[in-house]
Amino acid sequence: MDFSILVTDFWSLTIDGIVVGAIVALVSLGYTLVYGVLRLINFAHSEIFMIGTMTCYLVIQQFGFTGYEEPLPLWKFASLFLLFGLTAAMVSGVAAVILEIVAYRRLRVLGASRLSSLISAIGASFFLVEVFQKLSGAKNLDFPRMISKEPIFTFSSAYISADKILVIVGAGIVFYILNRIINHTKLGLGIRAVSQDEKTSILMGVNVNRIISYTFLLGGALAGVGSAFYMVFYETTKANVGFLIGISAFTAAVLGGIGNVRGALVGSFALGLFQQYTSAVLGYNWKDVVTFVILVFVLLVKPTGLFGESLQKARV
Amino acid sequence: MTKKLLEIQNLVVKFGGVTALNEVNLHVNEGEIAALIGPNGAGKTTVFNIVTGYYKPVSGDVLVDGNSVLGLRPYLIARMGLGRTFQNIRLFGDMTALENVATAADALNKSGLLSALFGLGRSRRDEKRSMETAQSLLEFIGLDHRAHQMAKNLPYGDQRRLEIARALALNPKVLLLDEPAAGFNPQEKVELGDLILKIRDKGYAVLLIEHDMSLVMKISDRISVLDFGQKIAEGTPSEIQKNQRVIDAYLGVAEDAS
Amino acid sequence: MKAKAFNLRDIFGDWWESATPIQRGITRTVVIATFYALPFLNNPVIDTPETSFKSVLFYPLVLFALMAVGLNVVVGKSGILDLGYVAFFAIGAYTHAVMSARTSLNFWEILPFAMGFAMLAGLILGLPALRLRGDYLAIITLGFGEIIRIIAINTEAIGGAAGITDIPGPTPIFGFEFSVMDPRPYYWLTLTLLILVIWGVLRLSHRKPGRAWEAIREDEDVAEFMGVATLKYKLWAFIIGGAVGGLAGAIYASKIRSIQPELFTLNLSIMILACVVFGGMGNIWGVILGAVLLGYIPEKLRFLSDYRIIFFGLLMVVMMNIRPNGLMPRKKREKFQEKIS
Numbered sequence: 001m002d003f004s005i006l007v008t009d010f011w012s013l014t015i016d017g018i019v020v021g022a023i024v025a026l027v028s029l030g031y032t033l034v035y036g037v038l039r040l041i042n043f044a045h046s047e048i049f050m051i052g053t054m055t056c057y058l059v060i061q062q063f064g065f066t067g068y069e070e071p072l073p074l075w076k077f078a079s080l081f082l083l084f085g086l087t088a089a090m091v092s093g094v095a096a097v098i099l100e101i102v103a104y105r106r107l108r109v110l111g112a113s114r115l116s117s118l119i120s121a122i123g124a125s126f127f128l129v130e131v132f133q134k135l136s137g138a139k140n141l142d143f144p145r146m147i148s149k150e151p152i153f154t155f156s157s158a159y160i161s162a163d164k165i166l167v168i169v170g171a172g173i174v175f176y177i178l179n180r181i182i183n184h185t186k187l188g189l190g191i192r193a194v195s196q197d198e199k200t201s202i203l204m205g206v207n208v209n210r211i212i213s214y215t216f217l218l219g220g221a222l223a224g225v226g227s228a229f230y231m232v233f234y235e236t237t238k239a240n241v242g243f244l245i246g247i248s249a250f251t252a253a254v255l256g257g258i259g260n261v262r263g264a265l266v267g268s269f270a271l272g273l274f275q276q277y278t279s280a281v282l283g284y285n286w287k288d289v290v291t292f293v294i295l296v297f298v299l300l301v302k303p304t305g306l307f308g309e310s311l312q313k314a315r316v
Numbered sequence: 317m318t319k320k321l322l323e324i325q326n327l328v329v330k331f332g333g334v335t336a337l338n339e340v341n342l343h344v345n346e347g348e349i350a351a352l353i354g355p356n357g358a359g360k361t362t363v364f365n366i367v368t369g370y371y372k373p374v375s376g377d378v379l380v381d382g383n384s385v386l387g388l389r390p391y392l393i394a395r396m397g398l399g400r401t402f403q404n405i406r407l408f409g410d411m412t413a414l415e416n417v418a419t420a421a422d423a424l425n426k427s428g429l430l431s432a433l434f435g436l437g438r439s440r441r442d443e444k445r446s447m448e449t450a451q452s453l454l455e456f457i458g459l460d461h462r463a464h465q466m467a468k469n470l471p472y473g474d475q476r477r478l479e480i481a482r483a484l485a486l487n488p489k490v491l492l493l494d495e496p497a498a499g500f501n502p503q504e505k506v507e508l509g510d511l512i513l514k515i516r517d518k519g520y521a522v523l524l525i526e527h528d529m530s531l532v533m534k535i536s537d538r539i540s541v542l543d544f545g546q547k548i549a550e551g552t553p554s555e556i557q558k559n560q561r562v563i564d565a566y567l568g569v570a571e572d573a574s
Numbered sequence: 575m576k577a578k579a580f581n582l583r584d585i586f587g588d589w590w591e592s593a594t595p596i597q598r599g600i601t602r603t604v605v606i607a608t609f610y611a612l613p614f615l616n617n618p619v620i621d622t623p624e625t626s627f628k629s630v631l632f633y634p635l636v637l638f639a640l641m642a643v644g645l646n647v648v649v650g651k652s653g654i655l656d657l658g659y660v661a662f663f664a665i666g667a668y669t670h671a672v673m674s675a676r677t678s679l680n681f682w683e684i685l686p687f688a689m690g691f692a693m694l695a696g697l698i699l700g701l702p703a704l705r706l707r708g709d710y711l712a713i714i715t716l717g718f719g720e721i722i723r724i725i726a727i728n729t730e731a732i733g734g735a736a737g738i739t740d741i742p743g744p745t746p747i748f749g750f751e752f753s754v755m756d757p758r759p760y761y762w763l764t765l766t767l768l769i770l771v772i773w774g775v776l777r778l779s780h781r782k783p784g785r786a787w788e789a790i791r792e793d794e795d796v797a798e799f800m801g802v803a804t805l806k807y808k809l810w811a812f813i814i815g816g817a818v819g820g821l822a823g824a825i826y827a828s829k830i831r832s833i834q835p836e837l838f839t840l841n842l843s844i845m846i847l848a849c850v851v852f853g854g855m856g857n858i859w860g861v862i863l864g865a866v867l868l869g870y871i872p873e874k875l876r877f878l879s880d881y882r883i884i885f886f887g888l889l890m891v892v893m894m895n896i897r898p899n900g901l902m903p904r905k906k907r908e909k910f911q912e913k914i915s
């Protein structure tokens with residue numbers, strides 16, 4: 001174990017941690033929003049993210065890139081990015097809505113046990129992964145390099161390249177928009193009302209089913225945007241890409257206090273940084289073990305996370 | 317001097333910013349039916365949840381037969397002698413009536429999993445004891461003919477009484493009843509009153525939460541009144557009926573509701 | 575009186591209840607003997623096209639059934655959603671592989687260790703994790719299954735990603751040789767252990783532990799209020815499930831003779847869970863039926879095999895939506911008595 005790397009590469013690790021954290025945050029928000037309204041972990045959310053990455057890949061394929069071209073000029077890249085980013089957001093959002101209707105709605109109406117919903121979600125998740133496994137021939141699908149990864153400027157040990165700036169700035173804009181939606185629109189009000197108290201919301205005339213659909217749409221769209229950043233940054237995807245990022249995002253949501261939007265953001269960045277620092281020291285192989293250990297630790301020591309209220313106990 | 321089987325001292329309970337109970341003192345004497353009444357949201361159920369160990373109070377103490385039970389896990393408190401029912405019926409729906417009661421009776425048996433697996437004599441004796449206890453309790457509440465039906469398929473009134481039998485299987489020092497007459501018609505309420513008196517006569521002390529005043533006034537030996545987390549009165553039924561603060565508290569609620 | 579619905583389960587149940595001990599004994603013997611005789615069956619209707627039926631009987635059928643019965647104690651009986659059951663299976667397999675290479679113990683002497691280490695893992699994971707509920711627990715166990723695999727990949731001392739080869743089979747016992755070529759002794763061995771496990775689980779189910787588990791599944795808070803030591807019984811469920819998983823893993827390793835971490839993926843956990851859910855959570859016979867069907871169908875219909883996870887995924891969603899309780903759900907046989915007043 002070599003701790004000196006933490007000092008020499010501090011800024012490089014930190015910048016990467018923020019980039020990873022931003023991507024994780026976009027996925028993590030989906031878990032938290034859905035948990036807020038349904039008190040249910042959307043197990044198949046990681047597959048919604050996967051569908052986003054696949055969408056990006058498919059859109060870009062239409063343009064016939066082989067991956068060996070020169071990086072694109074900025075305006076061309078920007079318009080392409082908007083195109084596949086928005087398409088991914090749309091597709092993921094719609095997929096999430098369909099998922100809710102197929103896998104959860106009937107069980108919710110029946111008042112079936114949470115175990116049933118969870119198993120149904122796991123089934124949906126397996127189905128999606130396997131379908132894309134078959135469609136992709138179980139191969140890694142590589143994304144062409146569209147934006148230069150050469151550093152634009154260096155900062156101490158950190159090379160700041162255009163894709164990292166894109167992720168950080170882009171995610172910042174998305175978070176701002178999300179904040180506006182949640183705090184300043186009727187939809188946001190509805191989501192907050194249902195999260196607070198479903199029964200009362202119904203009495204107040206909130207259409208709960210609609211709010212739930214919109215919440216899935218919103219969470220799915222955020223994951224879709226995250227998948228576009230992911231593709232630009234990592235440049236590859238595969239059918240089970242969602243699994244590990246899903247675990248990270250879920251851990252981040254728990255770390256921040258599941259059900260709490262601000263918590264998901266803080267948790268994601270904290271986790272992203274921590275993952276970078278620890279895997280620099282322990283080796284990249286252990287990154288996922290570290291994530292899991294954090295998850296267990298948080299759940300055991302402070303299951304409510306940093307900002308969460310206690311959701312462990314039901315009222316008797 | 318009569319023995320206090322359950323005693324609550326200076327209990328303060330908060331949920332987030334809301335104070336659900338504020339410096340509440342209560343007790344249940346040996347052999348009596350004590351009642352706890354108050355408007356909706358006064359904190360009655362919260363008292364049960366605290367004494368049975370589900371929530372932790374901010375301050376104050378809970379004594380069962382003179383011993384503090386604060387910080388003990390609920391199952392240990394149950395074994396020490398508190399059996400409870402629930403405002404919204406919570407039976408083990410997919411188990412039979414007999415099994416529901418036997419599950420609670422099991423708690424008083426010492427033999428564990430290994431002795432059950434290897435069929436040791438102790439486990440066989442315990443099994444017999446649980447079954448006999450359960451059977452006789454079902455007879456006591458008049459449900460023996462439904463012993464082998466699933467709890468979720470029982471009629472509403474039987475479910476309420478089954479909850480009482482299950483709590484009694486713990487052989488509790490104090491039986492805690494949370495609105496046992498809810499949803500009952502007048503005839504059933506009378507029968508329930510008789511059942512509670514019969515339970516008292518068997519030697520169990522009872523702490524009863526109930527909204528039905530005629531039932532409470534008829535069977536209780538002593539009544540405590542909660543309002544907004546404060547104890548506002550305590551006394552015999554006739555004292556409580558005349559108490560101006562109690563009348564105000566209930567009238568206040570009536571006005572709010574209309 | 576309620577009219578009796580006509581269904582096989584009730585008819586058999588009624589008959590069983592009124593049967594004399596001798597009749598029951600004969601029935602049991604015949605059923606068990608039939609199962610032991612299955613490898614001699616030579617019937618084109620039952621035969622599987624690609625793998626010989628004899629080896630399908632061992633894997634997946636009886637091994638799935640064994641694991642499903644173990645997992646059922648956890649998921650079906652106690653309502654603890656364990657998504658990392660494969661970890662126990664892996665621990666059992668690795669225990670046999672490593673100990674047979676490093677010590678002079680034979681398979682039979684290693685078996686208790688395989689179960690013991692799996693139980694220990696269950697205890698170590700369960701003690702902290704079982705304080706949590708439902709979904710959280712599911713994620714933790716899922717993580718645990720994956721972590722065990724990642725650790726195996728990254729630990730050179732147990733073969734790393736390449737795994738362990740040349741694992742010895744069981745030494746002969748009661749005149750049975752365990753060769754690579756003949757799957758039958760493995761089938762008989764596993765079947766025997768399965769019967770023992772069923773016997774133990776049924777025994778527990780009808781007594782205090784069974785009631786405690788069911789109460790926890792029905793309503794954990796209330797179980798605790800009724801004096802059930804919930805944490806202790808959840809731990810027991812976990813440990814027993816783990817022991818059975820470890821047992822299955824050791825047998826598996828002794829048959830296939832070489833193991834790699836990639837054998838122990840989440841898919842296997844989900845597969846076994848699907849057996850439990852599909853058959854009927856909490857009903858041991860339903861669960862075995864589930865294991866047999868889900869093991870057999872893909873072997874029989876080979877074309878499905880490539881798509882079987884897709885198929886299972888779909889099946890889980892559809893099944894949950896149509897029959898949230900599975901094919902043969904647990905059901906208490908209710909008895910109605912007239913009130914004599």
Ligand SMILES: Nc1ncnc2c1ncn2[C@@H]1O[C@H](COP(=O)(O)OP(=O)(O)OP(=O)(O)O)[C@@H](O)[C@H]1O
Nearest residue numbers: 314315331336355356357358359360361362363403
């Ligand atoms: N788990 C909890 N979290 C937050 N607030 C709670 C919780 N449990 C109870 N409360 C609050 O504490 C107060 C007292 O509730 P409690 O259930 O004890 O009332 P009650 O007297 O039993 O009323 P009712 O007659 O309606 O049953 C209420 O304001 C309730 O909303």
Ligand SMILES: [Mg+2]
Nearest residue numbers: 360361362403
């Ligand atoms: Mg109440």
